[in-house]
Amino acid sequence: MDVATPTPDLVVVGLGYVGLPLAHQAARAGLTVTGLDASPAVAAGLNDGRSHIDDLDSADITTMLEGGFTATTDPSVVAGARNIVICVPTPLSAEGGPDLGAVTAAGRSIAGHLAPGTLVVLESTTYPGTTEEVLRPLLEESGLVAGSDFHLAFSPERIDPGNATFGVANTPKVVGGMTERCGETAAAFYRRFVDTVVQARGTREAEMAKLLENTYRHVNIALVNEMAIFCQELDVDLWDAIACAATKPFGFQAFYPGPGVGGHCIPIDPNYLSYKVKTLGYPFRFVELAQEINARMPSYVLQRSLELLNDAGLALSRSRVLLLGVTYKADIADQRESPARPVARKLAEKGATLIYHDPHVEEWRLNGEPLLRARDLEQAMAEADLTILLTDHSAYTPKLLNENARLLLDTRGVLRRLPSGTMPEDGRTTAPIEREGVVVL
Secondary structure (H helix, E strand, O other): OOOOOOOOOEEEEOOOOOHHHHHHHHHHOOOOEEEEOOOHHHHHHHHOOOOOOOOOOHHHHHHHHHOOOEEEOOHHHHOOOOEEEEOOOOOEOOOOOEOOHHHHHHHHHHHOOOOOOOEEEEOOOOOOOHHHHHHHHHHHHHOOOEOOOEEEEEOOOOOOOOOOOOOOOOOOEEEEEOOHHHHHHHHHHHOOOOOOEEEOOOHHHHHHHHHHHHHHHHHHHHHHHHHHHHHHHHOOOHHHHHHHHOOOOOOOOOOOOOOOOOOOHHHHHHHHHHHHHHHOOOOOHHHHHHHHHHHOHHHHHHHHHHHHHHHOOOOHHHOEEEEEOOOOOOOOOOOOOOOHHHHHHHHHHOOOEEEEEOOOOOOOEEOOEEOEEOOOHHHHHHHOOEEEEOOOOOOOOHHHHHHHOOOEEEOOOHHHOOOOOOOOOOOOOOOOOOOOOEEEO
C-alpha cells in the first residue's frame, strides 16, 4: 500500500528520466520529497529501492528512501504540498501533433487537491502557451486563481541521460512565471538545489527556450547528415572537414552525421514548435526540412550497406548482419526513438538475417518478434557478413572493430576519432582508416 510523507516540501508528478533525477537532487538538498506516478509498478519499484532509469542506481534510491522519500499513485498526496513539479511525458500523437494527455491528466488530479499558496511548475516540454492556455484552466477548476491564490510557472527540463558532467544541480535552470511574483517564487524554490537559476520574462519565453535549444540541434544535425550524403559522392572526407573546422576557436560548433536522430528531444520537440507555428498559418520550413533529412538517414545506411556488400560480392538478402548498439545514445539503456529500429526494419525488408549486440539491452524486438542477441561479441563479428555500428557505446573500441569485423559500416565515426588526450605531431585531426572493408558513414 502507498504511504505518503505528510505535507512534503515537494511533490514530483511523473517519475521518469526527468522527474526522478529532480526528486533525487531535491532530496539531497534536504527537501522532503514525494513522487507521484501513474504506474503502480514504478511506484512499487522505487519504494522497494529499485531504479528504472540510467542516471540513478538502486543505491541512490535507497538513500532517497532513507531521507524520507516515498512514491505513490495517490494524487491526494499533493494536498498541502508547498511545491508541485509536473514532469510527465509529452509524446507526439498518431497524427504527428502534440499529445498533452499526460499534462492534462496531471492538471486535473492536482486541481482536486490544490491548496492556496502552492507553487505549480510544468517541466514537460511543450509549445509556447501551454502553461497558461492548457494547464492554468485545469488548475483553476480548484476554485483558486493562478497568480493570486497559487503560483504557476514553467521551467524546461535539461536532463541529458548518461551525462556524467552535468546534472540537475550544475545545469542552469530557466524559469518563467505567469506573473513576476510567480517567477520569483519559482526561482527561489529551484535555488534551494540548483546552482544557477535564470529567470525568463514569462512562461512562453521559457517554453520557447527549450524548443529553441532542440530545434537548433535538429537543424544542424540535418545539415551534416545531408553533407554526409553528397560528400561521399564528391569523395570528400566530411569527418576530417568537421574536425578541421572545429579547430576554429569561435563561430563554429561541431555536429556529426549519424544513422538518424533519437531520444525524446530532437525527433519530437521541434515538432511541437512546428505545430504551434502552423496554427498561425505559417509553414515552419526549417523544421520540416530537417525532419525530412534526418528521417531519410536509415535509408542511406541501407544504401551504404548494400554498396559495401556488393563490393565484396555479397547480396544483402543472403547476408548475416550484426547491429552494434540499439539505444539512441551511447552507454545508456534508453531506446526512445532510436534510429536502430528503422535501420533494422529496412535491412529485414531486404531479406537480411539480423542479430544484434548491446551491452545495455537484454532483449530487443523488431516488428513484435525478439531478435537474436549475440553473446560472444568477437565471434559474432567474425561470423557476420556485415557489422553496422549504430550506437557508439564505449565497449565498441576501434581496436575491437578493426580486428574482428569482416566488413564494417561505422555510422558514428568511432574509427575516425583520435584517442582522448592525444595530439599527433603531424597535426592530424582525425584517425585514418586502417584497412579495407571498413567505411565510415
